[in-house]
Amino acid sequence: MTFTRYAIYFAPPHGADWSQFGASWLGWDMEVGADVAHPEIEGLDVAAITATPRKYGLHATMKPPMRLAEGCSLADLEAACATLAATQAPVALDGLQLARLGRFLALRPLGDERALNALAAACVTELDAFRAPGPEAELARRRANGLSPEQEQNLLNWGYPYVLDQFRFHITLTGKLPKPELPGVEAALQAHLMPLVPAPFVIKDLALMGEDAEGKFHLIHRYTLTG
Secondary structure, X not given: OOOOEEEEEEOOOOOOHHHHHHHHHHOEEOOOXXXXXXXXXXXXXXXXXXXXXHHHOOOEEEEXXXXXXXXXXXXXXHHHHHHHHOOOOOEEEOEEEEEEEOOEEEEEEEOOOHHHHHHHHHHHHHOHHHEOOOOHHHHHHHHOOOOOHHHXXXXXXXXXXXXXXXXXXXXXOOOOOOHHHHXXXXXXXXXXXXXXXXXXXXXXXXXXXXXXXXXXXEEEEEEEOOO
């Protein structure tokens, strides 16, 4: 399969119960590259709630999607990912919590995030030689939401505003929801997903992802953190 962009994700272990529910909730299993049926939850249109994040799969972004720089190959990127993973240790946090980020819902970490943020920063900086500069239309779209000076500098330096000191680890579960709908969706996720989420929460590997022509992301390879 030919991919248009690549990204580094935290991807939950495929066999875990919370991963299986999360893939079903979103309707896309990026590990096998296939659509999956949504859970039937009374009173919720799960397909509509998850339409925006579906194509990305259940994940947290560590290095945002990028086009390969001229002269770089996928094999080069794979080798660099393996080298990076060999220098980074697994990260353990107390757990995950369901949180509102504006009008969408996501899982956010519980506990000291410093090691997690350092891992994400390493992904952004140490793999940046493989990133082609973003087209002007993409940069303009990022700026349309309004950026702080720090976010603008990140956009110029790293191709994305919300990295390094602006990074917030999150696993997106919904698109933007009308405020009246948030409590009902929260209650459903608290009932169906949160009992499955592990505590402590441990990141043991990094996932290299590829975006297909339809914009859906597929797992290419996992790299175990052994540093």
